[in-house]
Amino acid sequence: MTDQTTDLLGKELTDDEKELLDLYARLKTMSAREDLAPCALMNVRQAMVMLWNVCTDLELIYEEPGVD
């Protein structure tokens, strides 16, 4: 689980926001692995990017957009 407790403006995260952040963190970790089958890695990366989008829209993160 992520230990982040507030959004970019310092507001407490809701339970849904915590879950989204957690999903993103898990997908991000998996996206960095090189031992997965291509079908797993590329689809995980796509899913990670979708979660990055949500977390950015909801102002939970503002990470380097260029890096997968």
Add this chain to the structure above:
Amino acid sequence: MVNWPDYWNPKTETMPKDELRALQLVKLQRTVARAWETSPFHRRLYEQAGVTPDQIQTLDDIRKLPFMTRADWMDNQAKLPLFGDLITRPREEAIRYHLTSGTSGRQPLRVLDSRKDWSWIAEQWCYGFWGFGVRPTDTVFFAFSYGSFIGFWGAHYCCEKMGCLVLPSGNMTTEGRVKQIVEMGATVVCATPTYALRMGQVAQQLGIDLRNDGRVRRVIVSGEPAVPATKRMIEDMWGGICGDTAGMTEIGTIMIFECEKQPGGTHIIEDHFIEEVIDPDTGEPCDYGQRGERVVTSFGRGFIPLIRYRTKDLVMKVPYTTCSCGRTGDLYDGGILGRVDDMKLIRGTNVYPRAVEAILREYSEVEEFQIVLTREDNIRDEITVQIELKPGYADDSWAGLQSKLGKDLADNHEGLRFNVARAGEGELPRFELKAKRLQDLRDQ
């Protein structure tokens, strides 16, 4: 039946203005720091201006940063082909390549996008499409050629993400497109304003009444300024409401959109962009209600930082309270009003092609037009408006219309005399993407 909210992202779209400003500051600081660290182009630009990222302490500090221009970008790519040292990542990490349309005859700009960039690009379109009432049950037709020009690419992926049925029309003919829109019961059509009119004209020639034979309830236009009279014509033809959006290849997506309330302007997506309006001559900021040049800072594209980019778009910002939709993003009244360098000086009078179009579109008899500027005897500038009339127009009415149009154009341009000439049926060019309706032949 799902009871969807009105906003794609209620959290930020209705965020109190002071919080929105605080958010923009956080993003601006990080964006400038990243550009400094990863884009040699930006590092040089800021070092030359004597500014460092730590000097950005308030939103107003954005004015410490130098402007970036298209000329800077073109020069950089010319000196360091293909992409210059503006980009922040190795080319191998990109998944998309696009070019500017090159309609102005200049060297096109080349852009690259990462997986995240491309997803973000679609996401901005989601703000706009959702805001204009597009929902997952819609069938969306894209009258777009799907080439290297970025156009509606992002909107296509937006609609897939939203769960719409997407109809890409690629290289179909106009006739084929019109038929498919009707056959498939498309409920949303996306095109340039010019091409939305063109499809309407072709439908009439085919004997198709789009209002009754089709199911289109929304026409979403982009790529050109959409004057109110043109939008009304589109709505009359299609039987659905017409909404304006605007973007640019340099940011990859849209930064403004018209909401379903149709307030006569376009909301700025302020959690993803900072939009400044400046006096194009002095660079000083314009107040609400003052026309000026649009300057954009984007928070989304990782491959290409775009900070204080001078767009040459002519706009007029008005407060968010102008619209009743509840969004706290300010608006550009009338969307993009034209280009700051569009203005033509004819015998001492300023003429904007968009203003001429706004007058001509009030005449239902006008099918297509061209504005031609010439210089007679090397001294006297002349402006001629060539008019192509709708098929079936009675010839004996032309003299009256010609006189009325000439008077109307003159009355709106300090008495400037316009020549009004009639063009034959099908004589004037038609356009799918950006229309070119002005020929300036004075220096030829």
